[in-house]
Amino acid sequence: MRRVVRAPWELLKGAFGWLVLFELRNKVLLAPSALRLRRFESAEVRRLAATTAPPPTALVATVIATHRRPDALRAAVRSALAQTVRDQVVIVVDDGAGLPELPDDPRLFAVSLARNTAVAGVVRNVGIRLTRSRYVAFLDDDNLWEPDHLERALAVLDSPGGPDGIYTALRRVLPDGTERDTLSVPFDRHRAARESFLDTNAFVARRTDTLHFSRLRRTPKVLPREDWELVHRYSRAHEVRHIPQATVRYLVNPASYYTTWSG
Numbered sequence: 001m002r003r004v005v006r007a008p009w010e011l012l013k014g015a016f017g018w019l020v021l022f023e024l025r026n027k028v029l030l031a032p033s034a035l036r037l038r039r040f041e042s043a044e045v046r047r048l049a050a051t052t053a054p055p056p057t058a059l060v061a062t063v064i065a066t067h068r069r070p071d072a073l074r075a076a077v078r079s080a081l082a083q084t085v086r087d088q089v090v091i092v093v094d095d096g097a098g099l100p101e102l103p104d105d106p107r108l109f110a111v112s113l114a115r116n117t118a119v120a121g122v123v124r125n126v127g128i129r130l131t132r133s134r135y136v137a138f139l140d141d142d143n144l145w146e147p148d149h150l151e152r153a154l155a156v157l158d159s160p161g162g163p164d165g166i167y168t169a170l171r172r173v174l175p176d177g178t179e180r181d182t183l184s185v186p187f188d189r190h191r192a193a194r195e196s197f198l199d200t201n202a203f204v205a206r207r208t209d210t211l212h213f214s215r216l217r218r219t220p221k222v223l224p225r226e227d228w229e230l231v232h233r234y235s236r237a238h239e240v241r242h243i244p245q246a247t248v249r250y251l252v253n254p255a256s257y258y259t260t261w262s263g
Contacts, residue, residue, distance in 0.1 A: 016193060017190075017192075017193025017194040018193075018194060019192070019193055019194060019195075019196060019223070019224045019228060019232075020193045020232075022223055022224060023224055023228075023229055023232075026216055026218075026222060027216070030216040030217060030222075033215075033216070033217045034214070034215040034216050034217070037117060037119055037122050037215040037217070038215050040117065040122070041122045041125055041126060041129075041215065044113055044114060044126055045126055045129045045130060047114070048111045048126070048130060049130060052109070052111060053109075054130075054132075055089045055091060055109045055130065055131050055132070056089060056106075056107075057089075057132045057133065058087050058088050058089040058107070058131075058132075058133050059085070059087035059088065059133060059134055059135060059154070060085060060087065060088045060089075060133055060134070060135045060136070060137055060150055060154070060204070061088070061089050061090075061091060061127070061128070061131035061132070061133035061135070061136050061137070061207075062080045062088060062089070062090045062091070062136075062137045062138070062139055062150075063091055063093065063124050063127030063128055063131070063136065063137070063138050063139070064076055064077065064080065064090065064091070064092045064093070064127070064138075064139050064140070064141060065093055065095065065120055065123040065124050065127070065138075065140060065141065066092055066093070066094050066095065066099075066140075066141035067094065067095040067096075067097050067116070067123075067141070068097045069141045069142055070100035072141050072142045072251075073092070073100065073102075073141040074100065074102060074103070075144060076139055076140070076141050076142070076143060076144060077090065077092065077102055077103060077108065078103065079139070079144040079145045079146075079147075080139055080145060081103065081105050081107065081108065082147050083145065083147060083148075083149060083150045083151070084147055084148055084150070084151045085150040085151050085154060086107075088107055088150065089107050089108075089109065089131055089133065090105075090107055090108045090109070091108075091109045091110070091111070091127045091130060091131055092108070092109070092110040092111070092127075093110075093111055093112075093113065093123050093124070093126050093127040093130075094110070094111070094112040094113065094123075095113055095116050095117055095118070095123045096112065096113045096114065096115045096116035096117065097112075097116065098112060099112050109130075111126070111130065113126065118217070119215060119216075119217050119218070120213070120218075120226055121212075121213030121214045121215050121216070121218075121226045121230075122213070122215055124138060124200075124213050125212050125213050125215070128207075128211065128212060129212075133207060134206065134207060135153075135154070135157065135204055135205065135206055135207060136204070136205055136207050136211060137149075137150060137153070137203070137204040137205075138200040138201060138203055139201055140201055142251045143201045143248060143249060143250050143251055144248070144249040145247060145248055145249075146246075146247040146248070146249070148247060149168065149247035149248065150204065152168060152243055152245060152247055153166050153168065153204035153243065153247075154204070156241060156243060157204065157206065163238070163239035163240055163241040164205060164206040164208070164234075164238035164239050164240070165203060165204065165205035165206065165231070165234060165235070165238055165239070165240040165241075166203070166204055166205075166240065166241050166242070166243055167187070167198060167199070167200075167202040167203045167204075167231070167240070167242055167243070168202045168242075168243045168244075168245055168246065168247040168248060169182055169183060169184035169202070169242075169243070169244050169245060169246040169247070169248075170182070170183050170184075170199060170201060170202045170246060170247075170248035170249075170250045171246045171248065171249050171250065172250045172252050173249050173250065173251055173252065174252055175251065175252070180252055182246050183197065183199070183250075184242070184244050184246065185197040185242065186242045186244075187235070187240045187241060187242045189232070189235055192228070192231070192232055192235075193232070196223075196224055196225065196227075196228045198227055198228055198231040198232070199227050199248075199250065200226075200227045200230060200231070201248050201250055202247070202248045202250075203227075203230075203231060205234060205238070205240075206238070208234075208238065210233060210234055210236075210237065210238070211230075211234060212230075213226050213229070213230050214226045214229045214230070
């Protein structure tokens with residue numbers, strides 16, 4: 001009997017992919033909170049735009065979401081500012097906890113939300129909407145970029161016939177500094193419906209109306225994550241490619257604010 005009951009679910013998973021089905025469920029169940037957060041996000045963009053100096057226009061806007069990790073945040077900011085691509089603006093968006101002292105650099109802007117949302121997508125969206133650039137890149141406050149991360153990305157994005165978005169390989173590092181493994185999976189939209197191998201710390205994309213994160217409140221038990229949702233949705237109408245070089249040091253962090261840790 002159990003096998004008969006599960007048969008339709010297995011057929012749907014085979015046809016569409018379990019991640020796609022789970023995301024559809026999330027949108028049905030969590031829609032009310034997403035609508036409220038969308039209104040809050042827009043209000044914060046208006047408030048911050050009215051009370052802070054506008055960041056200069058740049059080729060790349062790097063959005064760093066943060067919450068109560070001052071030392072890790074400063075390291076992440078330094079790795080963003082140390083990029084060989086200088087035509088960049090870095091915007092730090094704090095999720096309502098307050099900002100620590102940060103490096104003095106004219107390319108760096110930092111804002112703090114009026115209250116904590118605990119929704120990474122909303123925090124990143126504020127950074128996207130407050131900036132003006134051709135491309136947008138993302139870096140979380142506990143991860144680091146190699147100095148050539150943006151250079152490698154732009155070399156592909158700006159090439160003749162180049163894609164709209166790329167993601168590099170990332171080197172996953174344990175809290176004691178030892179390397180766990182390297183995540184490097186060529187983009188395959190069919191595979192992405194069944195396997196989450198996309199992380200926005202490695203993602204650089206052309207700015208379009210579809211480049212925004214889900215506002216759903218994703219607790220650690222809600223799958224898929226907002227990283228997967230963004231790239232899967234973006235790739236419906238935009239070409240995405242993979243660069244196999246590892247340019248991101250990703251901390252596999254048991255104390256992560258936004259993600260779970262699997263070992």
